[in-house]
Amino acid sequence: MALRKITYNGHCFEIAYRKINSNAEKNIVFLHGWGSNKEVMSIAFERVFCDFNHYYIDLPGFGESPNEVFLSTKDYAEIINIFMESLHLDSVLVFGHSFGGKVAMLSKAKEVVLLSSAGILMPKHLSVKIKIYLAKIAKFFRVQLPFLRSKDAHNLSPIMYEIFKNVVNEDFSEVFATTTKKVSIFWGRQDRATPLSCGEQIARLIKGSYFFVLEGDHYFFIKQGDMIQAMYNQIYNQSTKPFLHLQILVFGKVQGVGYRKFAKAKAIECNITGTTENLRDGSVEIFAQGEESDMKQFLKHLAQGPERAEVSHISHTESESKRPFTEFIILQ
Numbered sequence: 001m002a003l004r005k006i007t008y009n010g011h012c013f014e015i016a017y018r019k020i021n022s023n024a025e026k027n028i029v030f031l032h033g034w035g036s037n038k039e040v041m042s043i044a045f046e047r048v049f050c051d052f053n054h055y056y057i058d059l060p061g062f063g064e065s066p067n068e069v070f071l072s073t074k075d076y077a078e079i080i081n082i083f084m085e086s087l088h089l090d091s092v093l094v095f096g097h098s099f100g101g102k103v104a105m106l107s108k109a110k111e112v113v114l115l116s117s118a119g120i121l122m123p124k125h126l127s128v129k130i131k132i133y134l135a136k137i138a139k140f141f142r143v144q145l146p147f148l149r150s151k152d153a154h155n156l157s158p159i160m161y162e163i164f165k166n167v168v169n170e171d172f173s174e175v176f177a178t179t180t181k182k183v184s185i186f187w188g189r190q191d192r193a194t195p196l197s198c199g200e201q202i203a204r205l206i207k208g209s210y211f212f213v214l215e216g217d218h219y220f221f222i223k224q225g226d227m228i229q230a231m232y233n234q235i236y237n238q239s240t241k242p243f244l245h246l247q248i249l250v251f252g253k254v255q256g257v258g259y260r261k262f263a264k265a266k267a268i269e270c271n272i273t274g275t276t277e278n279l280r281d282g283s284v285e286i287f288a289q290g291e292e293s294d295m296k297q298f299l300k301h302l303a304q305g306p307e308r309a310e311v312s313h314i315s316h317t318e319s320e321s322k323r324p325f326t327e328f329i330i331l332q
Contacts, residue, residue, distance in 0.1 A: 001064065006082045008075070015083050016064035020046060020054035026091045028052040029084060029109070033098025033118075033218075034164070037063030041097065044222045048229040052093065057083065059100070061160045068159060073099075073167050077106035084108070098194060098218065099167065105175050111182040113232065115221050116191050119172030120198040176205035183209040184235060186228055188220030210235050212326040215268060227271045230291055234324050242292040245319040250284040250302055252312035259284050259309050260330045266301040267328035270294045277331035287319055288328075 004015045018038055028049055030041040038056035046054065059076060061067035071079075080103060084092055093111045096104030101117025156164060183206045187199035196213065203211035212231050214220050221228060234243060250259065260276045263286060267274065272295065274288040288298060305311040 004083060004086060006079065006086055008079050008082055011069050013060050013067070013079060014065060015060070015079070016058040017083075018042060018054075018056040020056075022050055022053050024051050024053050026052045026093065027055065027089045028093045028095060029055045029057060029080065029089070031057060031059065031080065031094060031096040031100030031103050032062065033100050033116075034167075035062070036097070039063070040219070040222065041095070044225045045095070045228075048225040049232075055087075055089070059103070061157075061163065070159060070166075071163055073102050073170060074106055076103045081108045097221070102167070102170065102172055102175075105172065105179060105181070109181065112184075113228075114183060114185045114202065116187050116194045116199065116218050117185070117202060118167075118194055119170065119176065120194070120201050121169065121171045122195065122198065173201075173205060176202050179206060184232060185209055185211045186221065186231075187211070187213050188216040188218060189213050190216060191218045191220065193218040210324070210326075214327065230271050230294070231273070231324070231326070234289070243289070244292055244295045245289045245321065246287070246295065246316045247319040248286040248288055248299070248302065248314060248316040249279075250286065250305075250311060250314050251282075252305075253310035254284045254305065255282055257308035258306050262306040262309070263302060264328050264330055266298060270298040270301070272298045273325035273328050275325065275329045275331050287321070287325075289319075289325055 001016055001018055004017060006013050006015060016038070028045075030038065030045060032038060032041050038058045042056045057080070058065035060071060060079060080094075092109050093113065094104040094107055094109040095113045095115065096102070096117060097115040098118050101112075101114040102119050104112045104114065105117075105119070185199055185203050185206070187196055189196055199211065199213070203209050212228075214224055214227060216224065255278050260278070263276045263284070267288065270290065272288050272290040274286060276284060276286045279285050286302070288295065290298065299314065299316065303311055303314055
């Protein structure tokens with residue numbers, strides 16, 4: 001771990017960070033979500049995006065970066081800007097998870113990857129409204145009721161709790177709608193902290209953005225760094241490995257035996273995206289895309305099939321369509 005001292009608005013901030021030096025010209029700065037730290041981002045991405053230098057940062061008030069002053073989301077973004085400038089980082093791509101996504105959107109970075117980003121306000125459940133009402137009454141009578149705090153607010157210092165109350169109610173719709181940044185959006189299908197509908201709305205607001213849905217919850221990315229890298233490289237043609245787009249036909253006893261579900265499970269395992277459906281002639285058709293090494297493994301699984309299937313043979317040809325798939329879908 002390294003420490004970088006920077007000055008912002010007359011205050012000195014010690015920013016704890018970890019650098020992975022790839023001797024590359026390009027850089028990625030990783031920003032964690034609320035209540036998290038740089039280690040979470042490092043676990044997910046330290047073995048991928050190897051053509052970038054990596055900078056994993058503890059935002060002020062989290063991990064090993066202390067904070068004793070009130071900060072807005074804009075303040076956090078300015079601190080990150082100063083941090084990047086102090087290290088003379090050029091050609092910076094910023095990854096932002098949850099709250100870190102909002103910070104990334106306000107930073108000077110021209111390109112951003114959002115991971116289940118915060119910024120879209122959802123209607124509050126009745127239980128939350130009741131807690132807010134009770135908290136206001138308690139504040140009026142100067143009574144502290146810690147059990148009314150949300151999970152994200154537990155164990156926060158008084159100043160960090162004030163920051164939390166401020167940032168949690170920010171609507172970033174206009175920021176998303178007016179940005180000129182190049183933005184890729186990745187989301188967990190089972191995310192309950194920032195539901196999938198939030199990601200869909202952000203994708204509609206940001207012109208020219210790319211939206212990908214992966215299996216998992218709010219921390220879906222932790223075990224899917226390879227998949228995110230493959231999808232990112234596919235969009236911007238930055239992969240140094242051969243990328244295949246195949247039309248695959250599977251023949252034999254392959255309908256009514258769970259073959260399509262099997263194909264989807266193996267596709268997710270092998271970082272393959274695309275579609276699969278049953279054809280009238282009794283075969284199963286699969287459109288698949290992914291890196292060559294992953295595709296070879298996927299084809300081996302398809303040839304084996306699930307226990308109830310009897311695969312006679314497989315044929316595959318280069319697909320004429322090169323449109324990017326964001327996931328692997330079973331078509332009806």
